[in-house]
Amino acid sequence: MNKWYIESGEQGDIVLSTRIRLARNIDEYPFPAKLTAEGKTEVCEKVRNILLTRKGWNFCYTPMDKFSKSQVISLAERHLISPDFAMQKDGALVLTDDEAISIMLCEEDHIRLQVMMSGLALKEAYSVADTVDNMLSEELNFAFDERIGFLTRCPTNLGTAMRASVMLHLPALTRCGQMSKLASTVSKLGLVIRGAHGEGSAPMGDIYQLSNQITLGISEQEALDNLQSITLQLVAQERAAAKSLMENASEVDKVWRAMGILKNARLLSCDEFMSLSSLVRLGARENIIEIDLKTLNELSYSVQPATINAVEGKDLTAAQRDELRATMVRNAL
Amino acid sequence: MNKWYIESGEQGDIVLSTRIRLARNIDEYPFPAKLTAEGKTEVCEKVRNILLTRKGWNFCYTPMDKFSKSQVISLAERHLISPDFAMQKDGALVLTDDEAISIMLCEEDHIRLQVMMSGLALKEAYSVADTVDNMLSEELNFAFDERIGFLTRCPTNLGTAMRASVMLHLPALTRCGQMSKLASTVSKLGLVIRGAHGEGSAPMGDIYQLSNQITLGISEQEALDNLQSITLQLVAQERAAAKSLMENASEVDKVWRAMGILKNARLLSCDEFMSLSSLVRLGARENIIEIDLKTLNELSYSVQPATINAVEGKDLTAAQRDELRATMVRNAL
Numbered sequence: 001m002n003k004w005y006i007e008s009g010e011q012g013d014i015v016l017s018t019r020i021r022l023a024r025n026i027d028e029y030p031f032p033a034k035l036t037a038e039g040k041t042e043v044c045e046k047v048r049n050i051l052l053t054r055k056g057w058n059f060c061y062t063p064m065d066k067f068s069k070s071q072v073i074s075l076a077e078r079h080l081i082s083p084d085f086a087m088q089k090d091g092a093l094v095l096t097d098d099e100a101i102s103i104m105l106c107e108e109d110h111i112r113l114q115v116m117m118s119g120l121a122l123k124e125a126y127s128v129a130d131t132v133d134n135m136l137s138e139e140l141n142f143a144f145d146e147r148i149g150f151l152t153r154c155p156t157n158l159g160t161a162m163r164a165s166v167m168l169h170l171p172a173l174t175r176c177g178q179m180s181k182l183a184s185t186v187s188k189l190g191l192v193i194r195g196a197h198g199e200g201s202a203p204m205g206d207i208y209q210l211s212n213q214i215t216l217g218i219s220e221q222e223a224l225d226n227l228q229s230i231t232l233q234l235v236a237q238e239r240a241a242a243k244s245l246m247e248n249a250s251e252v253d254k255v256w257r258a259m260g261i262l263k264n265a266r267l268l269s270c271d272e273f274m275s276l277s278s279l280v281r282l283g284a285r286e287n288i289i290e291i292d293l294k295t296l297n298e299l300s301y302s303v304q305p306a307t308i309n310a311v312e313g314k315d316l317t318a319a320q321r322d323e324l325r326a327t328m329v330r331n332a333l
Numbered sequence: 334m335n336k337w338y339i340e341s342g343e344q345g346d347i348v349l350s351t352r353i354r355l356a357r358n359i360d361e362y363p364f365p366a367k368l369t370a371e372g373k374t375e376v377c378e379k380v381r382n383i384l385l386t387r388k389g390w391n392f393c394y395t396p397m398d399k400f401s402k403s404q405v406i407s408l409a410e411r412h413l414i415s416p417d418f419a420m421q422k423d424g425a426l427v428l429t430d431d432e433a434i435s436i437m438l439c440e441e442d443h444i445r446l447q448v449m450m451s452g453l454a455l456k457e458a459y460s461v462a463d464t465v466d467n468m469l470s471e472e473l474n475f476a477f478d479e480r481i482g483f484l485t486r487c488p489t490n491l492g493t494a495m496r497a498s499v500m501l502h503l504p505a506l507t508r509c510g511q512m513s514k515l516a517s518t519v520s521k522l523g524l525v526i527r528g529a530h531g532e533g534s535a536p537m538g539d540i541y542q543l544s545n546q547i548t549l550g551i552s553e554q555e556a557l558d559n560l561q562s563i564t565l566q567l568v569a570q571e572r573a574a575a576k577s578l579m580e581n582a583s584e585v586d587k588v589w590r591a592m593g594i595l596k597n598a599r600l601l602s603c604d605e606f607m608s609l610s611s612l613v614r615l616g617a618r619e620n621i622i623e624i625d626l627k628t629l630n631e632l633s634y635s636v637q638p639a640t641i642n643a644v645e646g647k648d649l650t651a652a653q654r655d656e657l658r659a660t661m662v663r664n665a666l
Contacts, residue, residue, distance in 0.1 A: 260597030
């Protein structure tokens with residue numbers, strides 16, 4: 001089955017993906033930080049029994065100590081688990097085979113349910129998350145306060161306990177130096193935008209995560225509507241910036257050179273791949289270069305260091321990976 | 334008719350070309366520097382009458398004041414005339430249509446006869462130069478001293494008045510930092526090696542000119558034999574250095590990236606073309622990249638700034654040339 005991230009969804013040339021994350025805790029147990037090993041096992045087993053008996057769902061349950069080191073890092077690289085969870089030996093992960101739904105058990109909260117979809121699909125992703133949430137809440141007693149909402153370990157999640165986010169590819173706005181202004185604008189609207197890979201003004205691959213900050217005193221629907229509308233505004237601004245950028249011959253030249261290097265390099269670091277493919281994606285979007293965005297989507301996951309190690313089934317050196325990565329990219333393009 | 338430089342001659346992957354230059358003066362006239370305008374015209378006419386009446390030769394005679402500015406710079410770019418001669422309004426140029434033979438009239442000496450051939454062809458080029466020299470000497474009284482040899486304006490040319498040179502592409506020796514040691518070695522052997530384009534330790538395109546320094550007290554044959562033998566030694570050293578360089582994955586990577594940029598860039602300066610094509614030529618020579626060296630040979634002349642202007646018949650801006658150059662290179666590769 002194709003992984004979810006290979007597809008290119010709505011506004012998929014700019015909105016790479018949508019993610020909905022719900023945090024839930026079972027009333028009878030303390031938060032994982034205060035929970036005994038036996039308690040954690042009980043929580044994991046309870047959720048497992050609910051999910052794996054459901055017909056029509058392809059959930060796969062794996063205790064965290066069954067993954068190899070490169071497998072967990074690869075899961076984190078694909079945003080299926082948090083970097084913290086990757087370091088954990090207790091807890092378990094429930095995953096569908098298209099990797100669209102992932103459920104971390106006994107991370108910061110008992111249940112961290114995440115749904116990912118390609119493109120801009122807040123409503124659709126929320127609907128799936130809501131369905132799974134209902135499946136669980138029918139049989140589990142969630143920690144919930146009438147006044148506050150869902151109770152979570154970290155107070156910033158109290159209320160809806162929902163974090164909705166979109167991954168945006170914004171190379172033109174980045175190049176025009178508009179990102180810090182935009183970041184301050186969206187923060188006034190209850191959202192936060194940050195580099196998806198690495199900190200600083202120009203994150204790797206020009207990919208940003210835009211997410212809601214407020215979970216308290218707001219409904220899920222309001223939060224999603226707000227995120228949807230600001231996402232569409234950013235998309236429109238990126239399109240305008242890209243159009244004016246591509247009127248500059250030297251920017252078009254950069255796009256083509258990036259393509260030339262990707263198609264020819266024999267050694268390619270992950271960072272360089274991200275920078276070059278950002279330019280190529282920009283060129284594809286502006287009809288300068290003809291290339292299927294699905295190819296770039298898939299590569300952006302498959303060329304990550306730990307994912308390469310996990311697929312190869314061994315710990316390659318950085319130099320070996322650079323060589324393999326270059327071959328993968330050449331073959332794909 | 335194909336220009337001489339498109340062909341790839343003996344050792345042509347490293348020895349780009351061979352040049353023989355003979356300086357001659359007519360006894361009855363002072364050197365051009367001391368010659369009146371009428372005298373110069375007489376000298377030019379005398380030579381013209383000898384050469385243009387010969388059957389089987391395709392000499393074309395053009396007074397220097399008939400060339401446009403971009404035409405003369407283009408001639409200098411192709412090494413058919415000296416940069417000084419390009420600035421001159423008096424004098425004339427005799428050229429065969431394959432541009433293999435060029436004769437500057439009333440440059441520093443009355444007659445500067447030059448024969449160029451592709452690859453390593455000292456004997457062949459000298460033989461052609463000798464034939465033309467004989468044609469002229471049958472009817473002209475050359476300034477010649479029994480003890481010294483041919484008399485020339487500059488004392489460094491006295492004797493044979495012959496300058497023989499080869500253009501060598503030495504990217505591997507350059508990258509290994511061996512050029513300054515080699516330069517000092519060949520100077521002890523009566524030769525000089527210098528960057529063909531630009532000064533410094535790494536000349537543009539890694540192209541060097543190796544030429545004889547001594548014209549006095551040595552026969553033409555001795556000078557040619559010496560140059561031939563040292564050229565072959567440098568070629569062997571370059572081959573060995575290239576072989577060991579290409580065992581390094583990051584050097585191979587550079588070769589492919591250079592090819593990728595040449596095939597994709599939309600803007601390309603002449604300097605960058607020279608650097609990148611040097612790497613591609615190295616890759617072709619080491620069987621890493623498959624490409625016809627003739628294509629690179631032709632491009633290295635056709636993408637020069639004044640040659641582009643001359644072909645286009647107008648003074649393009651640098652930016653316009655960079656765009657046109659990139660298109661020429663893409664189409665050729």
